[in-house]
Structures are given as structure tokens and as C-alpha cells.
Amino acid sequence: MAVSDHVDFPTFMEGVKRRNPGQTEFVQAVQEVAQDIFDFISDKEEYHEAQILRRIAEPDRVISFRVCWEDDNHNIRVQRGWRVQNNNAIGPYKGGIRFHPSVTESVLKFLAFEQTFKNSLTGLPMGGGKGGANFNPRGKSDSEVMRFCQSFVNELYRHIGPDTDVPAGDIGVGGREIGYMFGQYKRLTNRWEGVLTGKGEEYGGSQMRPEATGYGAVYFLQNMLRHQKNDVDRKTAVISGSGNVATHAAEKIIQLGGKVLTLSDSGGFIHDPDGIDQEKIDWVKELKSVKRGRISEYADHFTGATFHKGKRPWNVPCDVALPCATQNELNEDEAKKLVSNGVIAVSEGANMPTTLEGVHVFHEAKIIYGPGKEANAGGVAVSGLEMSQNSGRISWNHGKLGEMLTDLMEGIHGKCVEYGDQGDGYVDYVKGANIAGFKKVADAMLAFGVV
Ligand code: NDP
Numbered sequence: 001m002a003v004s005d006h007v008d009f010p011t012f013m014e015g016v017k018r019r020n021p022g023q024t025e026f027v028q029a030v031q032e033v034a035q036d037i038f039d040f041i042s043d044k045e046e047y048h049e050a051q052i053l054r055r056i057a058e059p060d061r062v063i064s065f066r067v068c069w070e071d072d073n074h075n076i077r078v079q080r081g082w083r084v085q086n087n088n089a090i091g092p093y094k095g096g097i098r099f100h101p102s103v104t105e106s107v108l109k110f111l112a113f114e115q116t117f118k119n120s121l122t123g124l125p126m127g128g129g130k131g132g133a134n135f136n137p138r139g140k141s142d143s144e145v146m147r148f149c150q151s152f153v154n155e156l157y158r159h160i161g162p163d164t165d166v167p168a169g170d171i172g173v174g175g176r177e178i179g180y181m182f183g184q185y186k187r188l189t190n191r192w193e194g195v196l197t198g199k200g201e202e203y204g205g206s207q208m209r210p211e212a213t214g215y216g217a218v219y220f221l222q223n224m225l226r227h228q229k230n231d232v233d234r235k236t237a238v239i240s241g242s243g244n245v246a247t248h249a250a251e252k253i254i255q256l257g258g259k260v261l262t263l264s265d266s267g268g269f270i271h272d273p274d275g276i277d278q279e280k281i282d283w284v285k286e287l288k289s290v291k292r293g294r295i296s297e298y299a300d301h302f303t304g305a306t307f308h309k310g311k312r313p314w315n316v317p318c319d320v321a322l323p324c325a326t327q328n329e330l331n332e333d334e335a336k337k338l339v340s341n342g343v344i345a346v347s348e349g350a351n352m353p354t355t356l357e358g359v360h361v362f363h364e365a366k367i368i369y370g371p372g373k374e375a376n377a378g379g380v381a382v383s384g385l386e387m388s389q390n391s392g393r394i395s396w397n398h399g400k401l402g403e404m405l406t407d408l409m410e411g412i413h414g415k416c417v418e419y420g421d422q423g424d425g426y427v428d429y430v431k432g433a434n435i436a437g438f439k440k441v442a443d444a445m446l447a448f449g450v451v
Contacts, residue, residue, distance in 0.1 A: 006048050009038050016057055023106035025327065025352075029113050030057050032356060036434040040419075050450070052442045056116070059086045059109060060093075065155040067133055069147045071140075081152050083131035083159055083167070086112035089444040092163055093129030094119055094197075094380060094387075096170030099148075099177065103132040107327070111170075111351055115380070117437030118373045121412050124384035129165055131156070137172050138292070149180035157185050162193045162391070168383050169198040171326065174244060174289060175210075179203075194390025197383035206386035208401035209379075214248025214349055216378015216409050217322060217370075221347035222256065223413035224368045227427065230344070233257035238318040238338075240264045241325030242295045245349040245376065247285050249322050250276055262313035264325060265295040269313040272298075272305040317341040324349030332357035339365045348372035359430065366426050374412050374433040381408045 007015075016030050034053060041047040067079040082105055085093045095115040098108070108130045116128025133152060137145050160167060169178055178198045185195055192204075199205035208215075222232050235258045239246050242263040250260045259275040263284060272280070280302060287293040299307035314321065314334035321343050323330050327350065330338075335358035338346070345368035348354065352372060354362070362369040382405060389395050396404075412433075420432020 009035060012038070012053070015054075019058075020106070020109070023109060025104075025106045025110040026113065028356060029110035029352065032352075032359075032430070033113070033117065033434045033438070036431045037438050040435045040438070046446060047442055050446055052445055055445065056087060056438070056441065057113070059084050059112060060088060061085050062105065062109065063159055064105065067135070067148065067151050067155070069144070069151045071144055079133050079135045079148070081131070081133040081155065082108050083156060083165070084108045084112035084129060085159075085165055086128040086130070087116045087441060088127035088165075089441050089448070090120060091125035091127045092161075093165035094126040094168070094383065095128055095130040096132075096168045097173045097177075097181075098130070098132035098170040099135045099137050099172035100132070101134055101136045102326075103134045108132055110327075114351060114373055116441060117434065118377045119380055119384075120437040120440045121374055121415060121433060122377050122381040122384060122408060123411060124381060126166075126380065126384050126387075129167070130170075131167055132170065132173075135172075137177070142176070145177065146180045149177050150184040153181045153184040153188070156181075157188050160185075160195055162195050162387070166194065166383075166387060167196055168380070169244075171243070174198075175200055194387050197386040199386070204386075204390050206382055206389055206401065207396070207398045208405060209382045209386055210244060211248045211251070212382035212405055213245045213376050213379030214250070214324065215252045216381070216405060217245070217249050217324070217347050217349040217375045218252035218256065219378065219406055219409040220370050220375040220413060221320060221322070221345060223410055224345055224347065224370050224427070224429070227413070227417065228368060228425075231256075232320070235259070235319035235344075236261055236317075237320045237322060238262045238313050238316050239322045239324055239349075240269065240313055240329060240353070241323075241350065242284055242288050243325070244289075245379075246322075246324035247281055247288070249324050249349050250281050251278065253320075253322075254278060254281075258320070261318060262316055263295055263298070264313055266325075267294050267296055268307055268309040268311050270295055270298045270305050270307050271313070271316055272302060274304050314338055315341075319344055321346045322349050323353035325353065326350055327352045328355050330354045330358050332361055334358065335361035339367060343367060346370065347375045349376050351376065363428065363430075368427075368429075370429050371433060373437065374416055374429060377412055378405055378409055381405065 416432030
């Protein structure tokens with residue numbers, strides 16, 4: 001007789017906390033998923049007998065390594081790098097690389113865990129992983145960033161490969177960093193292969209990849225609103241962040257007839273009551289990704305706009321909110337403020353930007369709430385399409401990829417409604433995504449037996 005893991009939810013979470021001391025982000029992510037899965041599998045003995053939930057909450061492996069590099073003043077610097085390979089039941093590990101001083105093993109384990117369900121939801125054959133380093137690219141010269149990326153890949157290259165693990169960009173890792181890392185991988189292995197996504201179009205990158213996450217988050221918003229017979233047109237939007245995801249989300253909101261009021265960075269937010277139009281977005285893209293400037297400069301440049309130092313934008317009244325900066329950037333009080341100011345929908349471009357308490361506020365108030373796991377899955381979906389194009393030695397055009405992205409986001413929305421519909425017209429998208437994402441991975445794991 002097999003031993004069942006029929007423990008109750010608090011006992012299960014006690015075990016997760018005990019095995020991962022001090023890893024609050026990871027524990028938070030597991031808790032958010034596990035509570036929905038517990039209900040779903042309560043009458044499904046096969047998952048219990050195979051200890052599927054316990055196995056999914058334990059990464060396949062966590063690789064941690066030293067990254068030494070020399071700065072422009074010839075000081076030797078030492079950083080820590082990681083790659084978390086969470087689960088490859090349905091395809092090669094896939095997930096971004098983050099360079100930010102806040103990166104820890106806990107943050108990367110949470111991101112790799114979430115990525116597993118997100119990738120499953122896309123319907124494409126991709127497992128879940130995440131990596132990064134506690135390196136801050138801000139204020140570093142191009143040569144310093146290059147030396148760091150090369151040193152990072154000197155260790156990472158032996159753990160990745162087009163059929164093993166395919167990293168991509170994330171916070172602090174954009175086209176420049178991917179280029180340096182791909183170049184070093186190619187030099188070390190003497191192979192040109194699709195080992196990273198988010199590459200430049202000149203060397204195997206996919207069209208639509210830069211836009212995919214932000215556009216996808218807005219397509220997801222559009223699907224959620226349509227489900228309630230509503231639309232993006234003429235809605236006011238509050239957006240946080242001013243990086244890749246935020247600027248492309250802003251762009252798509254405008255294209256669909258909405259008005260964007262805010263953008264932010266870790267220094268504060270700007271509020272532009274006239275609306276941030278395409279010309280202003282292009283200016284921000286140049287400011288952040290080429291000049292590496294601060295969002296505060298926006299208020300010096302555009303009249304009518306104000307900069308709010310050290311503040312987040314959630315007090316600004318709006319119809320829709322898109323957190324597109326980082327994790328835990330929207331707390332319970334801020335969620336309450338959004339609700340009292342009349343927000344109707346929230347679509348997360350970032351990963352886990354709303355705290356568990358904040359999510360609870362949205363659910364209580366029956367606000368349409370699309371978590372990052374599904375709302376920002378457009379990025380990894382087009383990364384999956386970049387892998388297909390690299391394997392097939394082909395490249396698809398912008399129009400075709402745009403259609404594929406729209407279809408993928410509609411497909412993800414449909415799956416979430418299937419498992420998240422509460423029967424009274426309200427859709428619990430968190431539950432829908434958790435169950436739909438889990439089921440595919442869990443069924444694949446069952447097929448493999450105990451491995
Ligand atoms: P970028 O590095 O391009 O931009 C990140 C933005 O968030 C910057 O404006 C940055 O400001 C701001 N930010 C970072 N940390 C903080 C903080 N602690 N407080 C306030 N603002 C902060 O990253 P992306 O746009 O690529 O990623 C944004 C989010 O989207 C992340 O959660 C990422 O995991 C998620 N995501 C990204 C995908 C992609 O395709 N790029 C795919 C799926 C999810 P500053 O300049 O001050 O650092």
C-alpha cells in the first residue's frame with residue numbers, strides 16, 4: 001500500500017517552510033498555488049500517491065556559482081550566480097535571467113516555480129527555470145557589463161543547451177546582455193544554436209519578442225474585459241515600471257484606445273494627466289534602455305507631468321492597473337486604494353507584483369484580476385516560438401507572430417476560465433491558472449513514474 005501525502009494544507013505548508021528556511025518569496029509562491037491545488041486534488045488519489053505536489057514544490061536542481069569579474073578600475077569583484085532548474089516534465093527548462101542586487105536563491109526559486117505553471121499554460125513544450133545574479137548593471141560601463149556576462153556564462157554554459165535549458169532576459173537583462181552571453185556561449189562551445197531567447201534579430205532573435213510580454217498583458221486584459229462585455233477603449237490606465245514590459249504595455253493600451261497616466265522606476269513615479277502618448281513612450285524607451293536614465297527626467301522634459309519621489313502610482317485613480325515593475329510592489333493598502341478609486345481590472349505584467357493580501361482585496365471586491373502567471377505569459381510564449389524558429393532555421397514575420405501571440409493569449413484566457421469560473425459570472429483567474437498549469441505538468445510526471 002503506497003503512502004499517501006493526504007496531509008492538510010497547514011501541515012503541507014509547515015513542511016515547505018521547514019525545508020526552505022528564510023525563503024519567504026518561495027514559500028509565498030508555493031502557498032499561493034498549493035491552496036488551489038489542494039482543493040482540486042482532494043478527490044484525486046493518483047496525485048497524492050505519487051506525491052506530485054511535494055515533488056513540484058522541490059526544484060529539480062539549484063546551481064549556485066561564483067562570478068568573478070574586473071571593473072574598469074581594475075578591482076576584482078565577486079558576485080553570486082544561480083540557475084534554478086525547477087521542472088522539465090513537459091519540455092526543456094525555460095525562463096529568464098535576472099541581474100539585480102535583490103536577487104537571492106529564494107527569489108529565483110519562486111520565479112522558477114511560477115514559470116513552470118506559466119509555461120504549461122501557453123500550451124507549448126517548455127519546462128520551468130530561472131536564473132540570475134546579485135549584480136547591478138546600473139551605472140556600469142558596457143565593458144563592465146560585458147565582462148560580467150562573459151564570466152557568468154563561463155559557468156552557466158555547461159548547464160544549458162537548446163534541448164536542456166534555454167534562458168532568456170528578465171529585469172536587468174535586455175538585448176545588450178543577451179548578446180554578450182550568446183557570444184560567450186558560442187565562443188566556448190563552437191556551436192551556433194538556440195540556447196538563449198530574446199536574441200537580436202540579426203542573430204536568430206524573433207520578431208515580436210521585445211513587445212510580447214507587455215502586449216500580451218494587454219491582450220489578456222482585453223480578453224478579461226470582453227468576457228464581462230467590456231473593452232480597453234477609453235479606459236484610463238495606471239502602469240508601474242518603465243522597462244521592457246511597462247513601455248510595451250503602455251504602447252498597446254494606447255493602440256487599443258486607452259489612456260496611460262503613469263510610469264515608474266525604483267526612484268518613484270511620474271503622473272502625466274494629459275496621457276503618455278506614443279512619442280512620449282519612445283522617449284522613455286530611449287531614456288531607459290539607451291541613455292540608462294531615470295524616470296524622474298520625464299517630468300523635467302514634458303510639461304504638465306509630475307514626479308513623485310519614492311512613491312508608487314497606485315493612488316492615482318484609474319479604470320485599469322498594470323503592475324509591470326517587480327514582485328510585491330502592490331500591497332493590501334494600495335489594493336484597497338485602487339478599489340475605492342473605482343478600478344475595474346488589474347492585469348499583471350510583472351511576476352507576483354501583488355502581495356497575497358492585495359490579491360485577497362481584489363477577490364473580495366470582485367475586481368477582474370489577472371495574475372502574472374497568465375497575463376505576462378506572452379513573453380515566454382514568443383520565446384517558445386523563437387526556439388521553434390531556431391530549430392527549423394526559419395523566421396516568421398511580425399504579422400504572423402502577432403496573430404500567434406493574440407491566439408495564444410486567448411487560449412490561455414480560455415483555460416483559466418475553464419478552471420476558474422465561480423459560477424456567478426466572476427472568474428477566479430488565480431485558481432484557473434494554477435489548476436490548468438498544474439494539471440498538464442502533473443499528468444506528465446505521473447506518466448514518467450518515480451523519477
Ligand atoms: P526591465 O529591467 O526592463 O524593467 C524593470 C522596471 O522595473 C524598471 O523600470 C525598474 O526600475 C523597475 N524596478 C525594478 N525593481 C524595482 C523595485 N524594487 N521597485 C520599483 N521599481 C523597480 O525589466 P522587465 O520590464 O523585463 O521586467 C519587469 C517585470 O516583468 C519583472 O517582474 C519580470 O520578471 C517580468 N517579466 C518580464 C518578461 C520579459 O519578457 N521581459 C517576461 C515575463 C515577466 P529601475 O530602472 O529603477 O531599476
